[in-house]
Amino acid sequence: MSLEVKPTTRLIDVLRDDLGLTGTKEGCGKGDCGACTVLLDGIAVNSCLVLAVQADKKEVTTVEGLGSPDELHPLQEAFLRNGAVQCGYCTPGVLLSAKTLLDRNPKPTREQIAVAISGNLCRCTGYKQIIDAVADVAQVIGAERAAN
Amino acid sequence: MTQHSVVGKSIPRVDGLDKVLGRTKYAGDLSMPGMLYAKALLSERASARIDRVDVSRTTSMEGVVAVLTAKDVPGLGRFGVIAQDQPVLVGEGEEVRFTGDALALVAAESQQVAERAVRFIEVEYEELPGLYTIDDALRDGARFLHSDKPGNVCLAAEMRIGEPELALREADVVVEETYNTSRQEHASIETEAALAFVDGQGLLNVHSCVQDPYHFARDISRALGISMNRVRVASPAVGGGFGAKLDITIQHWLALLAMKTRRPVKMMLTREESFRLHPKRHPMRISIKLGASRDGKMVALQAKVISDGGAYTGRSPTVLRVNQMALPGPYDIPNIHVDSRAVFTNNPVSGAFRGYGAPQAVLAREAAIDLLAREIGMDPVQFRLSNCVRDGQKVANKFVMLDSPISLPQVANKLTEAAGLKPVAAGPRELVGRGVAFDMPTFDIGVFPGIGLSGAGATVEMLQDGSVTVYSTAIEMGQGVATVLTQVVAEVLGVDVRDVEVVLGDTNAAPKAGPTSASRQTYVSGNAVRMAAGNLRERILERAGKELEIDARDLVIEGGRIFPVDGSKPGVELAQVAALCFQDGISLREEGWFKASHGALQGHTFMASLADVAVDVLTGTVTVKKLVCSHDTGKAINPLGVIGQLYGGAVQSQGYALTENLLCEDGEVRTASLTEYLVPTSLDIPPELTAVIVEEASPTGPFGAKGLGEHVMGSVPPAILNAVCDAVGARLTRLPIHPQEVLDAIQRNA
Numbered sequence: 001m002s003l004e005v006k007p008t009t010r011l012i013d014v015l016r017d018d019l020g021l022t023g024t025k026e027g028c029g030k031g032d033c034g035a036c037t038v039l040l041d042g043i044a045v046n047s048c049l050v051l052a053v054q055a056d057k058k059e060v061t062t063v064e065g066l067g068s069p070d071e072l073h074p075l076q077e078a079f080l081r082n083g084a085v086q087c088g089y090c091t092p093g094v095l096l097s098a099k100t101l102l103d104r105n106p107k108p109t110r111e112q113i114a115v116a117i118s119g120n121l122c123r124c125t126g127y128k129q130i131i132d133a134v135a136d137v138a139q140v141i142g143a144e145r146a147a148n
Numbered sequence: 149m150t151q152h153s154v155v156g157k158s159i160p161r162v163d164g165l166d167k168v169l170g171r172t173k174y175a176g177d178l179s180m181p182g183m184l185y186a187k188a189l190l191s192e193r194a195s196a197r198i199d200r201v202d203v204s205r206t207t208s209m210e211g212v213v214a215v216l217t218a219k220d221v222p223g224l225g226r227f228g229v230i231a232q233d234q235p236v237l238v239g240e241g242e243e244v245r246f247t248g249d250a251l252a253l254v255a256a257e258s259q260q261v262a263e264r265a266v267r268f269i270e271v272e273y274e275e276l277p278g279l280y281t282i283d284d285a286l287r288d289g290a291r292f293l294h295s296d297k298p299g300n301v302c303l304a305a306e307m308r309i310g311e312p313e314l315a316l317r318e319a320d321v322v323v324e325e326t327y328n329t330s331r332q333e334h335a336s337i338e339t340e341a342a343l344a345f346v347d348g349q350g351l352l353n354v355h356s357c358v359q360d361p362y363h364f365a366r367d368i369s370r371a372l373g374i375s376m377n378r379v380r381v382a383s384p385a386v387g388g389g390f391g392a393k394l395d396i397t398i399q400h401w402l403a404l405l406a407m408k409t410r411r412p413v414k415m416m417l418t419r420e421e422s423f424r425l426h427p428k429r430h431p432m433r434i435s436i437k438l439g440a441s442r443d444g445k446m447v448a449l450q451a452k453v454i455s456d457g458g459a460y461t462g463r464s465p466t467v468l469r470v471n472q473m474a475l476p477g478p479y480d481i482p483n484i485h486v487d488s489r490a491v492f493t494n495n496p497v498s499g500a501f502r503g504y505g506a507p508q509a510v511l512a513r514e515a516a517i518d519l520l521a522r523e524i525g526m527d528p529v530q531f532r533l534s535n536c537v538r539d540g541q542k543v544a545n546k547f548v549m550l551d552s553p554i555s556l557p558q559v560a561n562k563l564t565e566a567a568g569l570k571p572v573a574a575g576p577r578e579l580v581g582r583g584v585a586f587d588m589p590t591f592d593i594g595v596f597p598g599i600g601l602s603g604a605g606a607t608v609e610m611l612q613d614g615s616v617t618v619y620s621t622a623i624e625m626g627q628g629v630a631t632v633l634t635q636v637v638a639e640v641l642g643v644d645v646r647d648v649e650v651v652l653g654d655t656n657a658a659p660k661a662g663p664t665s666a667s668r669q670t671y672v673s674g675n676a677v678r679m680a681a682g683n684l685r686e687r688i689l690e691r692a693g694k695e696l697e698i699d700a701r702d703l704v705i706e707g708g709r710i711f712p713v714d715g716s717k718p719g720v721e722l723a724q725v726a727a728l729c730f731q732d733g734i735s736l737r738e739e740g741w742f743k744a745s746h747g748a749l750q751g752h753t754f755m756a757s758l759a760d761v762a763v764d765v766l767t768g769t770v771t772v773k774k775l776v777c778s779h780d781t782g783k784a785i786n787p788l789g790v791i792g793q794l795y796g797g798a799v800q801s802q803g804y805a806l807t808e809n810l811l812c813e814d815g816e817v818r819t820a821s822l823t824e825y826l827v828p829t830s831l832d833i834p835p836e837l838t839a840v841i842v843e844e845a846s847p848t849g850p851f852g853a854k855g856l857g858e859h860v861m862g863s864v865p866p867a868i869l870n871a872v873c874d875a876v877g878a879r880l881t882r883l884p885i886h887p888q889e890v891l892d893a894i895q896r897n898a
Contacts, residue, residue: 023170063170087626088167089387126799
């Protein structure tokens with residue numbers, strides 16, 4: 001996809017305003033809360049701190065690209081199953097932080113999961129069920145690998 | 149015991165799929181063609197008279213469509229749920245009372261232009277002496293922030309039962325202490341946002357994240373001088389509320405701009421603005437005195453409470469009364485005197501926050517009870533249990549009607565069972581301690597007339613294909629009410645949860661449900677939809693009975709089919725009966741209305757929490773190692789959601805106890821970002837976090853359910869405080885527990 005953007009435009013504004021991808025949320029505009037987390041070439045970034053031009057020739061993954069209603073990403077399924085979603089405002093960002101963790105480390109410990117999502121503030125859940133959900137997926141991946 | 153097919157099952161939340169897919173629309177995600185962007189000019193002073201507001205440099209700026217000041221506000225021009233004393237905009241010659249007061253509004257073609265334009269508005273302030281603490285406000289000769297409130301007292305309220313002075317004189321053991329609590333900030337990850345427009349019928353539409361749409365419609369209509377039926381308030385998904393979204397912050401401004409420009413107008417607050425604008429948890433100073441006999445019977449409670457209500461009335465009166473009612477807790481204390489005052493200051497307005505004044509009371513009481521138990525030489529759990537009110541007994545607190553069994557002994561048993569042995573092993577440079585706290589939290593506080601708590605309605609409709617829609621103005625803000633209402637309706641109508649659609653938060657679609665606060669919606673709206681669905685069920689069975697030539701009373705609905713209990717006939721599809729009703733002109737739309745049956749507090753329950761902490765003796769840092777919450781929630785409609793409320797509330801409570809403090813200096817918020825105001829992260833949660841549910845059915849709740857969302861905020865902070873006191877062997881009296889104060893306490897003890 002090709003887009004012309006102003007040099008001062010933030011990545012989050014291009015996603016939300018120009019492309020209508022409102023799944024990415026803004027919670028502070030300062031990189032404090034992580035609600036706007038997206039993946040840039042697979043690495044989690046705060047899209048409020050990234051200029052749109054910095055995404056030039058890079059792959060941007062937002063929550064909209066994670067899964068579809070018929071084919072949920074295992075993390076999305078696990079979040080539902082474990083009660084890891086409450087108000088849902090932080091959820092897209094947390095999902096992407098968890099995805100980048102599992103892509104690099106398919107068998108993280110609970111501590112490693114907590115570190116990976118520590119840039120994503122959640123005011124509702126107390127994080128425990130989020131960590132449960134990510135650990136759930138890690139276990140499934142681990143079991144699949146063992147079976148192969 | 150009745151078997152339920154849907155109620156009591158842990159199902160994934162009904163709004164979850166859209167949320168994990170990023171499809172859910174929050175207020176900030178809404179947009180319309182021709183939409184304008186709004187920005188408010190907030191006061192730079194917390195206490196000043198406005199000499200001049202000059203917008204002349206702004207009005208001519210390219211892209212600026214409207215610039216409004218106080219002169220442009222029609223109607224009363226003020227708002228507030230209890231007293232309408234907060235100005236929509238502060239005008240020339242008037243006073244600003246906190247840094248969330250606004251002087252002008254700009255609507256522009258783009259966000260950038262709106263932001264730039266407000267900077268060109270010139271304001272001349274005449275500084276007035278500020279009142280920044282409760283002592284400033286109560287000092288002799290202090291100026292009055294509101295001329296009709298002498299002494300800056302917003303409300304003074306007393307509760308007196310028995311002969312507390314006499315009882316304290318005659319008590320064998322008396323303890324006394326003063327506790328101070330912080331100004332807690334909700335810090336929902338979604339800041340306030342709204343989109344307003346006047347539609348083709350001339351109806352003012354306000355779409356915003358709000359916890360009580362009808363109250364917003366009322367407050368906007370009164371403030372701007374239009375009748376309530378010309379205002380529609382609709383709430384999309386809410387990205388966390390916790391009480392912050394119970395009252396107007398920006399919605400009146402958007403309504404005004406939409407009326408003036410006749411175009412859609414949108415605003416979303418920055419985090420800093422959000423910190424400044426919405427009401428906070430009241431900081432309180434509570435001096436408490438408890439007396440007991442030598443054998444451990446509590447005989448008297450005396451307390452003096454002063455709360456910092458901030459610049460306007462907000463919800464200070466009701467928060468103060470809840471605080472007062474919460475003070476005695478689950479204990480049988482025959483002599484009580486509580487003297488409470490809420491005062492005005494030039495700080496941010498204080499208002500609703502999960503627990504609504506109760507957490508401060510529970511903190512003071514449960515900390516003081518630990519002192520008392522230690523003084524008498526009794527185990528803190530045993531001391532509490534031996535003083536707990538018993539079945540059939542009346543608590544001294546006249547507002548509370550004990551209508552369900554006293555489950556505290558069970559709750560406490562489960563707590564100690566889940567907690568295991570007291571920690572003895574400390575790491576190097578560590579002190580360890582354990583603390584407990586008990587509570588009797590409440591829900592559906594129907595004792596206050598005027599703030600809309602005492603009734604709730606909901607509509608349930610079955611369409612001719614057998615699918616069901618529920619209309620309610622309860623708000624889904626993450627706590628799970630959409631799922632609870634779905635489960636209740638699916639249970640009653642014998643349909644799958646996937647066949648039930650819940651439409652929430654729209655004053656033009658659904659009856660008044662009252663505020664989504666006070667842990668009340670599962671209870672009140674759960675009851676309302678149960679009634680509506682029950683009536684609908686009767687009508688459907690009647691029609692089915694006619695069709696099957698069987699008495700309706702012998703029919704059941706299960707899995708979307710209606711058939712005789714005895715299996716004598718094959719039955720009929722529910723959808724088929726719905727279609728028959730449609731053909732015959734039989735209404736399948738029902739409204740349920742639930743009203744508390746007496747003037748007293750309808751709901752109460754029991755809860756206990758336990759914390760194990762480690763204190764670093766070099767830094768004074770407190771780490772919570774284990775947190776256990778045991779809660780009588782009544783029938784858990786969705787246990788997965790109940791557990792989530794407990795975990796989330798426990799961690800929010802830990803923040804309140806250890807790190808959260810909205811610091812204000814001269815009325816200015818000094819911690820207006822999420823790096824300065826410290827909410828817990830995933831790295832801060834206790835390694836062991838346990839929630840135990842006790843399900844003692846409520847005689848009046850839907851399927852025996854009770855309210856629960858706020859309750860955990862009460863007993864967790866004092867459990868942590870008591871654990872730290874246990875670890876360091878000294879009294880600590882202030883939230884959040886500051887490492888320096890912990891170090892000082894350790895030193896004092898050494």
